[in-house]
Amino acid sequence: xxxxxxxxxxxxxxxxxxxxxxxxxxxxxxxxxxxxxxxxxxxxxxxxxxxxxxxxxxxxxxxxxxxxxxxxxxxxxxxxxxxxxxxxxxxxxxxxxxxxxxxxxxxxxxxxxxxxxxxxxxxxxxxxxxxxxxxxxxxxxxxxxxxxxxxxxxxxxxxxxxxxxxxxxxxxxxxxxxxxxxxxxxxxxxxxxxxxxxxxxxxxxxxxxxxxxxxxxxxxxxxxxxxxxxxxxxxxxxxxxxxxxxxxxxxxxxxxxxxxxxxxxxxxxxxxxxxxxxxxxxxxxxxxxxxxxxxxxxxxxxxxxxxxxxxxxxxxxxxxxxxxxxxxxxxxxxxxxxxxxxxxxxxxxxxxxxxxxxxxxxxxxxxxxxxxxxxxxxxxxxxxxxxxxxxxxxxxxxxxxxxxxxxxxxxxxxxxxxxxxxxxxxxxxxxxxxxxxxxxxxxxxxxxxxxxxxxxxxxxxxxxxxxxxxxxxxxxxxxxxxxxxxxxxxxxxx
Amino acid sequence: xxxxxxxxxxxxxxxxxxxxxxxxxxxxxxxxxxxxxxxxxxxxxxxxxxxxxxxxxxxxxxxxxxxxxxxxxxxxxxxxxxxxxxxxxxxxxxxxxxxxxxxxxxxxxxxxxxxxxxxxxxxxxxxxxxxxxxxxxxxxxxxxxxxxxxxxxxxxxxxxxxxxxxxxxxxxxxxxxxxxxxxxxxxxxxxxxxxxxxxxxxxxxxxxxxxxxxxxxxxxx
Numbered sequence: 001x002x003x004x005x006x007x008x009x010x011x012x013x014x015x016x017x018x019x020x021x022x023x024x025x026x027x028x029x030x031x032x033x034x035x036x037x038x039x040x041x042x043x044x045x046x047x048x049x050x051x052x053x054x055x056x057x058x059x060x061x062x063x064x065x066x067x068x069x070x071x072x073x074x075x076x077x078x079x080x081x082x083x084x085x086x087x088x089x090x091x092x093x094x095x096x097x098x099x100x101x102x103x104x105x106x107x108x109x110x111x112x113x114x115x116x117x118x119x120x121x122x123x124x125x126x127x128x129x130x131x132x133x134x135x136x137x138x139x140x141x142x143x144x145x146x147x148x149x150x151x152x153x154x155x156x157x158x159x160x161x162x163x164x165x166x167x168x169x170x171x172x173x174x175x176x177x178x179x180x181x182x183x184x185x186x187x188x189x190x191x192x193x194x195x196x197x198x199x200x201x202x203x204x205x206x207x208x209x210x211x212x213x214x215x216x217x218x219x220x221x222x223x224x225x226x227x228x229x230x231x232x233x234x235x236x237x238x239x240x241x242x243x244x245x246x247x248x249x250x251x252x253x254x255x256x257x258x259x260x261x262x263x264x265x266x267x268x269x270x271x272x273x274x275x276x277x278x279x280x281x282x283x284x285x286x287x288x289x290x291x292x293x294x295x296x297x298x299x300x301x302x303x304x305x306x307x308x309x310x311x312x313x314x315x316x317x318x319x320x321x322x323x324x325x326x327x328x329x330x331x332x333x334x335x336x337x338x339x340x341x342x343x344x345x346x347x348x349x350x351x352x353x354x355x356x357x358x359x360x361x362x363x364x365x366x367x368x369x370x371x372x373x374x375x376x377x378x379x380x381x382x383x384x385x386x387x388x389x390x391x392x393x394x395x396x397x398x399x400x401x402x403x404x405x406x407x408x409x410x411x412x413x414x415x416x417x418x419x420x421x422x423x424x425x426x427x428x429x430x431x432x433x434x435x436x437x438x439x440x441x442x443x444x445x446x447x448x449x450x451x452x453x454x455x456x457x458x459x460x461x462x463x464x465x466x467x468x469x470x471x472x473x474x475x476x477x478x479x480x481x482x483x484x485x486x487x488x489x490x491x492x493x494x
Numbered sequence: 495x496x497x498x499x500x501x502x503x504x505x506x507x508x509x510x511x512x513x514x515x516x517x518x519x520x521x522x523x524x525x526x527x528x529x530x531x532x533x534x535x536x537x538x539x540x541x542x543x544x545x546x547x548x549x550x551x552x553x554x555x556x557x558x559x560x561x562x563x564x565x566x567x568x569x570x571x572x573x574x575x576x577x578x579x580x581x582x583x584x585x586x587x588x589x590x591x592x593x594x595x596x597x598x599x600x601x602x603x604x605x606x607x608x609x610x611x612x613x614x615x616x617x618x619x620x621x622x623x624x625x626x627x628x629x630x631x632x633x634x635x636x637x638x639x640x641x642x643x644x645x646x647x648x649x650x651x652x653x654x655x656x657x658x659x660x661x662x663x664x665x666x667x668x669x670x671x672x673x674x675x676x677x678x679x680x681x682x683x684x685x686x687x688x689x690x691x692x693x694x695x696x697x698x699x700x701x702x703x704x705x706x707x708x709x710x711x712x713x714x715x
Contacts, residue, residue, distance in 0.1 A: 124676040131683045135690040142694055150698045151710045157694055158650055161687055162641070165657045168680065169634065169664060176668040184551075185671030203615045231713040293715065 001048050002056040004041050005119060008070075009060065011038060012077070012112035016105050024100030028085050031104055035078035038115060042067065042074040050482040058189060061121035064487035065261075068328050069118040069254045072335035073247045075468065077111045079461045083343045084239040086457025087350065102143060107239065110136045114247045118254055122189040123171045126255055127164070133248055134160045134219065141236040141244075152228075152235035159228040163218025167255070170211035174262065177204040190258065197265035205266040212259040213275055220252035221306045222313065223283040230290075233302035234355065238346035241298060245305040245342065246335035253312055253331070260316065261491055273317040280313030281411060288415045291422030296355045297345045300426055301338065304381050307419045308334045308389075314412055315396040316491075323399020324488035326392045333388030333472045337380040340465030343458055344374025348430075350454045352447045357426060361446040362435030369453055371431055373462040378427050380469050382420040388472025502550050503623040509543040510629040510663050514605065517636045517656055521601055522594045525585055526648050526705075530572045533652050533659075537567035540662050547670050555674040556666075562681050563662070571655060571688050575648060578692060584646075584705050591643055601639045605632035626667040633660030646705045647698055651691045658684055 015034045019027035048054055049067040062070070088103065090096035113136060117129035134157065142153035175188055181196040197205075218225040229249075233241045256276075263272040287307035294300040308330065315327035345355075347370040352360050364371035380387035393416065400409035453459055471477070476484075516536040523529045541564045548556030579585075592600070612628035637657035641650050665672060665680075699705060 124672070124679070128676075128679045128683055131687070135683075135686050138690055139693065142697055145697065145701075147701055148712055150694065150701050151713055153694050154647060154698060154707070154710065155713075157687075157690060158641070158654065161654050161691075162638070162657065165634070165654065165661055168658075169661050172661065172665045172669045172672070175672055179669070179671065183671070185673070187673060188676070207612075207615060230715075235713070290715075295715075299715070 001045065001054045001062075004044050005054065005056050005060050005062055008038060008041050008074075008115055009112075009119060011041075012108050012115055016108035016112060019104035019108050020101060024090060024097055024104065027100070027104040028081075031081040031108060032078075032085060034108070035074075035081035035111070038111075039071075039074040039078040042070045045070070046479055046483055050479055050486055055121060058187065059121055059125065060119050061190065062119055063190075063490060064483050065254070065257065065328075065490050066118040067483060068331060068487050069250060070115065072250055072332050073111070073114045073118070075332075076243055076246045076335050076339050077115070079339055079343070079464050080239045080242050081107075082457050082464070083242070083339075083346065083461035086455030086461070087238055087343075087346045089350075099143070103140075103237070106136060106140045106143065107243075110140060110240070110243060114243070114251055117251050121191075122187065123174060123193070123258060124188045126258060127168055127171050130167075130216070130219065130251060130255055131164050133251060134164060137232075137236075137240065137244060137248060140240045141232045143240075144235070144237060146235070148231075148235045152231040156228040156232040159225065160219050163215045163225060165215070166211050166218070167215030170208045170215055170259065173204055173208035173211060174259070177201055177208060177266075190261075193262050194265060197262045200262075200266045202267055205263055206271060209259050209263040209267075209272055210275060213256055213279060216252045216255040216259075217279060218252075220249050220256065221283070221309045222279045223286045223306075223310075226283065226286070226306050229306060230299045230302040233305070234296055234298040238298070238342055238349065241301075242339045242342035242346075245301065246338045249305055249309055250331050250335060253309065257316070257491060264492070269319055273319050276313045277317035277408060280310045280315075280317060281408070281415075282310075283307075284310030284314065284412070284415045284419075286310075288418040288422070291419045292425070294422070294426070295357055297348065297357055297360070297426070297430070298342075298355050300357070300422070301341055301345060304341075304419070304423060305334075305338060307416075308338070308381075311393065311396065311412070311416070314408065315399070317408070318396065318400040318403050318405050320399035320403045321485075321488050321492060322402065323396045324491055325484045326395025326399060328484045328487050329395065329472065329476070330389060330392035333380070333392050333469060336465045336468040336472065337377050337387065337389055340377035340462050340469070341374060341381060343462045343465065344370050344377055347371075347454050347458045347462075348374065351449050354447060357430050359447050360430040361433045363431035363433075365435040366449055366451050367453060368451065369459045370462055373459075373466055375427055375431050376466055377462070377469075378423050380466075380473075382423050383416060386473045387469040388476075389469075391473050391476075503625065505546055505550075506543065506623045506626045506667055507629065509539055509546065510626040510633070510667070512539045513543075513659060513663055514629050514633050514636065517633055517640070517660075518598065518601060520652065520656065521597050521636070521640055521643075526579055526646070527576070527585065529649060529652050530575050530579070533656055534568050534572040536656055536659050537563065537571075540659050540666070541568060543663065543666055547666050551670055553670055555677075556670065558674060559677045559681075562678065566681055566685055567655075567659070570685075574688060574692055575651070578695060578699075579648065581696075582699050582705055591645070597639070597643050600643075601636045604635045604639055608632040608635040623667050627664055630660050630664035630667065633657075633663060645707045647695045647707060648705055650707065651695065654691070655684070655688070
């Protein structure tokens with residue numbers, strides 16, 4: 001199994017280097033191949049991860065929790081590379097080749113950092129990996145070289161770096177908490193920290209945990225430090241938006257969970273859960289309100305990501321094992337659903353030439369495959385059965401009711417319903433409305449387009465996402481359920 | 495903190511305080527150039543602190559860290575930003591939302607908050623200079639004030655780098671035993687961040703012919 005982990009860490013990096021040197025056409029197919037291979041490699045880790053922790057030296061480690069996030073990242077790596085092949089229209093000229101070279105090198109490097117983050121062993125290395133995801137993705141946000149992209153990239157890199165500065169402070173405080181047990185010099189690996197956590201100084205751990213939630217929360221999109229998120233998601237090239245939303249936010253959540261894991265051992269479950277509950281409810285409230293007033297398709301999906309991050313934080317705060325299992329399932333299902341939704345929006349944007357919802361009408365009629373699948377993805381994001389998020393949010397609510405956290409559950413359900421309104425309003429307006437070409441031309445300023453798909457690659461990528469959502473929703477494989485159970489137990493108090 | 499502080503605590507506290515004062519000086523510096531020089535000076539103080547910790551605690555690894563931070567933070571990063579400034583041909587920092595006096599007052603309140611909140615943590619340990627940690631926290635918060643009040647990309651970037659200096663102070667005083675490889679990784683990350691900040695600043699300047707962030711109001715809602 002160590003070979004698999006080492007390959008996971010090396011392959012995407014090598015692909016990034018090759019993409020920088022090779023012709024774009026070659027990089028496109030290579031990226032797809034490597035994306036699929038990494039997903040298969042992550043699947044190969046699954047059986048072992050259901051009952052044991054694998055490690056390579058002292059630097060790399062894969063336990064059930066890391067494999068859950070690894071599956072989400074590699075699934076998006078594979079499907080997004082398929083989507084990017086269809087989405088990017090690179091001209092034959094030198095500028096198209098230069099853009100393609102930059103994009104594919106950056107894209108693979110970004111995926112590499114996202115794959116490495118859950119596999120490193122220790123809070124310090126985790127911080128380093130997440131900092132790398134920030135700087136690379138900031139460059140990818142800026143890659144389109146428009147005014148909007150420059151503004152979004154600046155806000156993103158500044159806010160995310162500040163957040164990570166705070167997260168670094170949190171890491172150092174956690175190190176300090178450990179010095180009372182392990183002496184002045186030790187290594188910040190997870191097994192070490194978890195073994196000694198019971199004896200850490202509670203005040204220091206409390207301080208460190210709050211700093212970590214605030215710091216990594218900036219990158220996860222928690223209120224009030226979410227402000228970079230809709231800008232970056234809307235201005236980045238759509239493949240990058242999909243990765244930001246499905247993988248990067250989740251990875252910051254993963255970092256918070258690592259701190260959570262230690263904090264519950266030192267402080268007991270009460271305090272860490274309360275912190276997550278406060279941030280989660282505020283985040284969900286903000287997202288639900290903003291979802292109702294969006295005019296830009298990609299911003300709408302960005303706020304939906306904020307919503308789901310709030311849901312995950314609340315789910316963790318419920319604490320019951322079934323709720324934690326729900327949260328981890330939500331990580332997987334959200335990655336699939338949000339990826340698919342962004343692919344669909346990418347298809348719509350390519351077709352209509354605009355992100356403005358007011359000018360997009362009759363999406364389902366115009367895009368015979370990706371249109372309906374986008375509607376399905378949005379329904380999945382609204383937690384409709386039979387998709388994966390229905391199951392995960394059901395688990396979370398059920399867990400909250402057993403705990404019992406009745407008030408929080410009630411707020412949760414109301415806010416989720418509110419977000420459902422925002423999302424379904426968008427869908428009926430843009431996708432299920434009448435095709436403008438059937439009426440007088442140019443009614444309401446809507447763009448008129450001919451019927452037909454933008455690219456079959458996009459359809460394949462979306463279909464993969466929908467299938468994954470169905471599998472997660474209808475009947476998750478037993479090994480996956482075992483994995484989620486084990487990961488939830490790793491997160492609980494010993 | 496009832497026992498009389500040791501020499502080590504005292505020197506560490508004085509050096510951290512010097513870093514904090516530099517942070518205040520940045521708040522009132524009207525020229526971007528002097529802002530960068532103040533950052534270089536601040537990094538130099540952090541380097542001296544690293545050498546002092548290394549010397550008094552006999553941690554040889556920290557000398558390596560000090561040397562690296564001297565090369566990177568005192569020389570390379572300021573040089574990179576000064577070059578950007580020369581190309582951009584801008585001298586004045588983006589005007590503060592509030593005047594200098596109010597900015598300093600806000601920073602004082604924020605710094606005091608950081609100082610006393612760490613003080614209230616009640617961590618008493620013989621190996622920990624609590625006052626230095628509290629000052630480090632104040633440095634981080636004042637860096638935030640600098641970033642929030644200034645409206646140009648260079649000041650905001652410097653604000654972030656000086657925030658990192660504050661975290662370095664904290665790491666030197668409470669986690670001096672942190673493995674060297676980790677410290678180096680942190681520094682390397684800072685370098686990458688500087689390069690990326692530089693790239694995005696250049697993109698911004700090339701598009702808008704200004705370093706000001708005042709037209710960063712297109713994306714909202």
